[in-house]
Amino acid sequence: xxxxxxxxxxxxxxxxxxxxxxxxxxxxxxxxxxxxxxxxxxxxxxxxxxxxxxxxxxxxxxxxxxxxxxxxxxxxxxxxxxxxxxxxxxxxxxxxxxxxxxxxxxxxxxxxxxxxxxxxxxxxxxxxxxxxxxxxxxxxxxxxxxxxxxxxxxxxxxxxxxxxxxxxxxxxxxxxxxxxxxxxxxxxxxxxxxxxxxxxxxxxxxxxxxxxxxxxxxxxxxxxxxxxxxxxxxxxxxxxxxxxxxxxxxxxxxxxxxxxxxxxxxxxxxxxxxxxxxxxxxxxxxxxxxxxxxxxxxxxxxxxxxxxxxxxxxxxxxxxxxxxxxxxxxxxxxxxxxxxxxxxxxxxxxxxxxxxxxxxxxxxxxxxxxxxxxxxxxxxxxxxxxxxxxxxxxxxxxxxxxxxxxxxxxxxxxxxxxxxxxxxxxxxxxxxxxxxxxxxxxxxxxxxxxxxxxxxxxxxxxxxxxxxxxxxxxxxxxxxxxxxxxxxxxxxxxxxxxxxxxxxxxxxxxxxxxxxxxxxxxxxxxxxxxxxxxxxxxxxxxxxxxxxxxxxxxxxxxxxxxxxxxxxxxxxxxxxxxxxxx
DNA sequence: GCCGTTTTCGGCCCGACTGTTTTCAGTCG
Numbered sequence: 001x002x003x004x005x006x007x008x009x010x011x012x013x014x015x016x017x018x019x020x021x022x023x024x025x026x027x028x029x030x031x032x033x034x035x036x037x038x039x040x041x042x043x044x045x046x047x048x049x050x051x052x053x054x055x056x057x058x059x060x061x062x063x064x065x066x067x068x069x070x071x072x073x074x075x076x077x078x079x080x081x082x083x084x085x086x087x088x089x090x091x092x093x094x095x096x097x098x099x100x101x102x103x104x105x106x107x108x109x110x111x112x113x114x115x116x117x118x119x120x121x122x123x124x125x126x127x128x129x130x131x132x133x134x135x136x137x138x139x140x141x142x143x144x145x146x147x148x149x150x151x152x153x154x155x156x157x158x159x160x161x162x163x164x165x166x167x168x169x170x171x172x173x174x175x176x177x178x179x180x181x182x183x184x185x186x187x188x189x190x191x192x193x194x195x196x197x198x199x200x201x202x203x204x205x206x207x208x209x210x211x212x213x214x215x216x217x218x219x220x221x222x223x224x225x226x227x228x229x230x231x232x233x234x235x236x237x238x239x240x241x242x243x244x245x246x247x248x249x250x251x252x253x254x255x256x257x258x259x260x261x262x263x264x265x266x267x268x269x270x271x272x273x274x275x276x277x278x279x280x281x282x283x284x285x286x287x288x289x290x291x292x293x294x295x296x297x298x299x300x301x302x303x304x305x306x307x308x309x310x311x312x313x314x315x316x317x318x319x320x321x322x323x324x325x326x327x328x329x330x331x332x333x334x335x336x337x338x339x340x341x342x343x344x345x346x347x348x349x350x351x352x353x354x355x356x357x358x359x360x361x362x363x364x365x366x367x368x369x370x371x372x373x374x375x376x377x378x379x380x381x382x383x384x385x386x387x388x389x390x391x392x393x394x395x396x397x398x399x400x401x402x403x404x405x406x407x408x409x410x411x412x413x414x415x416x417x418x419x420x421x422x423x424x425x426x427x428x429x430x431x432x433x434x435x436x437x438x439x440x441x442x443x444x445x446x447x448x449x450x451x452x453x454x455x456x457x458x459x460x461x462x463x464x465x466x467x468x469x470x471x472x473x474x475x476x477x478x479x480x481x482x483x484x485x486x487x488x489x490x491x492x493x494x495x496x497x498x499x500x501x502x503x504x505x506x507x508x509x510x511x512x513x514x515x516x517x518x519x520x521x522x523x524x525x526x527x528x529x530x531x532x533x534x535x536x537x538x539x540x541x542x543x544x545x546x547x548x549x550x551x552x553x554x555x556x557x558x559x560x561x562x563x564x565x566x567x568x569x570x571x572x573x574x575x576x577x578x579x580x581x582x
Numbered sequence: 583g584c585c586g587t588t589t590t591c592g593g594c595c596c597g598a599c600t601g602t603t604t605t606c607a608g609t610c611g
Binding site for chain 1: 610
């Protein structure tokens with residue numbers, strides 16, 4: 001049985017069409033149209049087939065009559081003649097060459113047509129043999145950059161996880177503040193500020209009158225391994241930890257337009273500039289240029305959006321995924337603030353694979369201002385080391401009670417819930433019997449094994465767990481590990497509908513390499529009425545801070561505090577658990 | 583190829599930096 005094409009698959013078809021057309025030198029606006037269509041499809045939160053069934057394909061911005069027809073052909077036949085034709089004209093290997101830094105469609109096309117280079121391997125051989133230099137316009141610097149680019153690609157460049165990238169960015173900012181005390185404003189921007197789960201590099205912004213002094217100080221930081229580029233207002237470096245960092249410096253009165261510009265996303269900025277054009281302005285990081293060339297500068301981001309008649313749009317929403325329309329209609333979501341979390345409902349202790357005692361986890365949670373937590377050690381099941389059976393859980397209950405008694409005696413308003421992270425077995429049963437689960441305050445159920453079951457099987461398995469009246473929360477629902485494995489092949493629409501129907505909470509797991517559910521799923525789950533939890537899955541007290549990443553993910557998914565149970569008072573959460581039938 | 587608060591035609595996002603260029607194209611973000 002062939003699997004139905006996902007939105008992502010179809011988006012890729014259009015994006016590849018755009019790339020190939022660009023290499024062939026097609027009209028650049030036609031290329032742009034295919035690229036926009038591909039990006040629009042990738043951002044959709046419902047299957048394309050649903051749009052077509054409703055006759056709504058052409059309502060998607062960027063999709064008109066022609067591309068809507070092509071989507072129909074792809075949905076019906078699984079392929080597109082145009083794509084096949086282009087694939088014959090531009091081999092996959094030439095497309096691969098676009099991934100080499102500093103090699104774009106124009107030069108890749110010349111390499112293919114003038115030297116017959118049709119793959120990364122061909123390119124490597126051409127560099128080694130010195131043949132590249134024979135081409136007009138390719139000097140020794142180009143050759144060296146391409147050689148380095150090929151080496152980087154061969155290492156398999158992975159995107160950096162949000163958590164460590166934030167730590168590095170904050171370190172760089174602290175260093176810069178130390179050497180440049182007079183610089184009024186410094187911030188990280190880019191995908192880091194938007195809270196993407198992984199980032200390609202670190203983007204920093206500074207405001208200063210003497211811009212060159214700041215770029216010089218930046219490239220002289222001890223963390224810098226190599227300077228990739230340096231101008232009056234911009235610099236780009238490679239750090240010793242392998243991350244790339246870019247800095248832009250602007251005059252203080254242009255801070256707002258520059259912060260907006262450098263935060264992106266690219267798609268958000270393109271949309272914003274189009275809106276500016278409609279009002280007769282040209283917008284850049286300098287500000288709004290009037291037709292006569294005069295400039296309206298913006299010292300704050302609020303001024304940028306206000307000039308377009310819009311309220312400020314939070315960075316996490318800036319993906320051109322409906323935020324402009326929502327802002328114009330006064331319907332931007334009231335995003336969950338980071339300080340709204342009162343609880344953390346998924347963490348481990350030394351009773352299973354954690355590295356601290358329950359009392360230590362509790363103390364760390366109190367120090368973070370939390371009002372209640374759930375200790376959810378693993379159940380005994382295949383592969384999970386040191387999991388708890390019924391007898392051990394019973395013993396653990398006494399320790400939880402003792403920790404609660406201690407905080408109670410100290411007059412603290414704090415409570416440890418006794419929970420478990422129970423395994424969902426390969427057939428969708430739970431690894432502990434119902435009568436044991438009934439003795440606990442909170443049950444998190446998670447998939448850990450057989451994540452590669454076929455779609456129907458693993459979906460049915462998860463649906464069975466969602467329907468179990470003892471299950472309060474589904475932990476890390478898809479099981480993805482960033483940079484390592486995709487999530488299970490689940491029918492997420494069915495998962496969300498079932499969770500909404502049964503009142504089962506879905507987790508945003510805040511582990512830096514999980515962030516599962518991801519933002520797109522969060523948004524769709526909310527649309528279908530699902531309630532969420534943001535949990536650390538901490539195995540050590542220091543890991544409780546991870547929920548910061550979960551909050552960013554929730555905000556990227558347009559979540560308000562109301563829809564996240566960790567913002568609720570304990571009584572409300574327990575009442576909900578009761579209602580489900582525990 | 584898409585699209586409309588000057589439009590169904592004629593536009594389509596903008597600037598910095600780099601290299602191989604004697605004035606700018608390509609690439610990137």
